Amino acid sequence: MKTKLFTFHLFFMMSLVFVAAQETKLTRISVDGNKFVNAQNETIVFKGINIADPDRLEKLGQWKKVLFEELNRWGANIVRFPVHPIAWRERGEEEYLKLLDQGIQWAKESGLYVIIDWHSIGNLRTGLFQAPMYDTSIRETLRFWYTVSRRYADEPAVALYEIFNEPTTFNNQLGSLSWSQWTEIVTDIITVIKANNPHAVMLVAGFNWAYDLTPVMHSPLPFDNIAYVSHPYPQKREQPWVPQWERDFGFVADNYPVIATEIGYMYPDQKGAHIPCLGDEEYGRTIMDYFDSKGISWVAWVFDPDWSPQLIKDWNYTPTRAGTFFKNEMLKR
């Protein structure tokens, strides 16, 4: 009996020390007005990096701690995990969760918060999506969030739950979706996440592939701990960009935290170059200045030499021009 108690005490004390060490670095994030704040009530502006789907990285042999150490060296304070529904299903929930557990641990060890992003593109109401890898359903989405929000309810490093990557009807090719239909679905998801994880901060995207937040002007969601998402790639609008960004999503930052969970650019001759991602450092500087002026957080897309727009040229993590640009921006902090 005595031995057992002693062991328990030792283990308990070690846990406390360990937790304390982490807590000073990555305390729980919540929403305060239009800011993200940590447990010390310090405002946090997130500047970070999208990695590829952990399932892809594991298959490539690139799912390893040094990846996260490199993100830390680039100055990131957050990393986004885009979980593709097809990967979640094919690997299986249990095996996929092991990847997430591991990635979250590595992220913490490198001082990085984590965004878990349900990486679908399309119309969740009609069940039509942009490509088979994005296929899912309302039910699968609810089950994903039920599972994930319970599992990380006590893990403050999992800072942000991004409900659905890019809602789009593709000009009704994927069927119609009104803002009220969309927020009805989002409300069901938020209800499940909040019941299983009362402190969760949830990210909500708007239409046009997560670009357009104009309906938030008159119809914001009636929940606390909500932040809004935009993906303002270069060709979403023609120049001059700033007044249009302000009208389309930036105004939301006056009342709620806003985070651009995808930004990036590439040159027309780069591998995988496609609209709306064509751009250069003029885009980069303009959007950095705009975000600074508004306190908008951002996450560059994507730390992969094949997915585009690329931040790295190879698995030695050699930066592309956009990679160098965003790395310098993160290191300015």
Next chain:
Amino acid sequence: MKTKLFTFHLFFMMSLVFVAAQETKLTRISVDGNKFVNAQNETIVFKGINIADPDRLEKLGQWKKVLFEELNRWGANIVRFPVHPIAWRERGEEEYLKLLDQGIQWAKESGLYVIIDWHSIGNLRTGLFQAPMYDTSIRETLRFWYTVSRRYADEPAVALYEIFNEPTTFNNQLGSLSWSQWTEIVTDIITVIKANNPHAVMLVAGFNWAYDLTPVMHSPLPFDNIAYVSHPYPQKREQPWVPQWERDFGFVADNYPVIATEIGYMYPDQKGAHIPCLGDEEYGRTIMDYFDSKGISWVAWVFDPDWSPQLIKDWNYTPTRAGTFFKNEMLKR
């Protein structure tokens, strides 16, 4: 031609005799005001026993006529078949129906009416359930009832169709469900059952794992041949129980038949002991007296040595303390 006619007449007469013999025992049940009545318009108060899922019993080698004969010796007038969605899918509809056919025949031979219970627990609207064995969908539930209600439309021994065992949101962890959302789903199920089996009597449960019927006060279902269900296990409320039972579900018995399709209790040291099932004979006597005073029917959970709270200790049907208690109650009739 003549031979054929003769055979037909003989067969027809034998059928009549056979049916008549049965009919005197188990005539069709319907709802008359707040009572269950048989074809002779006699009031029937059901007192019976839950068996395990027929699929489980078959796999254990315990799916046999003597089981039903034993229930008869205990004084039961009804037996409840909890059909788990996972068993329905895995055995396959056709094979599962053979089990039901057989069990209904054995029940009739022992003078027992049958409740067919779609044994899911959770939120049918969102598709989130308490455990994988309860997973189903609105569509599968409708198809189950389509199939089952057609098959037993002419079988009066199948007295009660229990639409969905235990609706619960688990405090919103399984998503939200309003009474009007629930009754919309129930209305679709009732519509299918009534169209395929116009005489069916359907059992409808409320929230909180089929405990709470308070919304029936103001929003009962607008159908005939409906009865309501509660599962008032001991810890659903603290003592004193009776005024709370009256407020939570018992008041419904003033206007509709009420049947507690699950009741039971067990001691904290019994195998599988869990809240809300911990209790003793004080619970047993209190609820029996309350049900007697209200004319509420009941079915004890569960005739299995492993599922809890147990009514039997082994497959020789040796009663547990709760088993002895409910057996004596049934034999009082």
Next chain:
Amino acid sequence: MKTKLFTFHLFFMMSLVFVAAQETKLTRISVDGNKFVNAQNETIVFKGINIADPDRLEKLGQWKKVLFEELNRWGANIVRFPVHPIAWRERGEEEYLKLLDQGIQWAKESGLYVIIDWHSIGNLRTGLFQAPMYDTSIRETLRFWYTVSRRYADEPAVALYEIFNEPTTFNNQLGSLSWSQWTEIVTDIITVIKANNPHAVMLVAGFNWAYDLTPVMHSPLPFDNIAYVSHPYPQKREQPWVPQWERDFGFVADNYPVIATEIGYMYPDQKGAHIPCLGDEEYGRTIMDYFDSKGISWVAWVFDPDWSPQLIKDWNYTPTRAGTFFKNEMLKR
């Protein structure tokens, strides 16, 4: 560079010639008032034939160009392809599309327009259908039309998109379905088809196995390029037929194109004889006269010696009595 350009020009000119040759025969169909018109604004009354499911024909070795040449010899100007959901799933989308591509090419070569018909029977809202071969879902139906409408957006020979063969509740045995619930589903389907194929002409059926169009009186669909469908088999109504046809579906032809995508009859002693298809030439002559007077298009069911009512006795295409009747009607043009 020059060689390349030359090749391009040659190819381009050849394409033009090829397209032009086809275009004079089968130009794009659209709706003008209560008429189908071609690109020359000529009114087209369709008179044609249902073949069996292309999947079935391929399995029987009957999927071949001579089939379409025979339909041409019978005087048909349109052929209907009934795509059963079970065949679409089991053959797989990619392989099934190859059948459709081939059939559409053969139809064009024989001067026949094509109706693509999603051949389900039942209640799309509840997910209950008349038999397993008709099982589908709203999502699968939307995906089918997404795929098909994109693929044939530039193929004018695919004249008509028949959204759902026969909506029916089977007297509520398949659950209830109001006209407003039905048109909400149809609106989602139409939205998808129109966004992927702006010129598509869509066929919408009413209840009672696509017989009853009475709700169109007060609640037509608010879209252009819509036509309505009825399947007035002989026993849908008792004689005299004409006033009932007028009240039940024919009145719609005063404002919209109407096409009876299934008509037919058979004698009680024919293989597969069943209600509501029992009839004779009296039915045939009555309905031909009625359709002529209203400008209603029609497609006879079915060019198969086994599916009933049969138009042919064998795979030498020997006409049945009904086959002879409808062949003569088509050749009158």
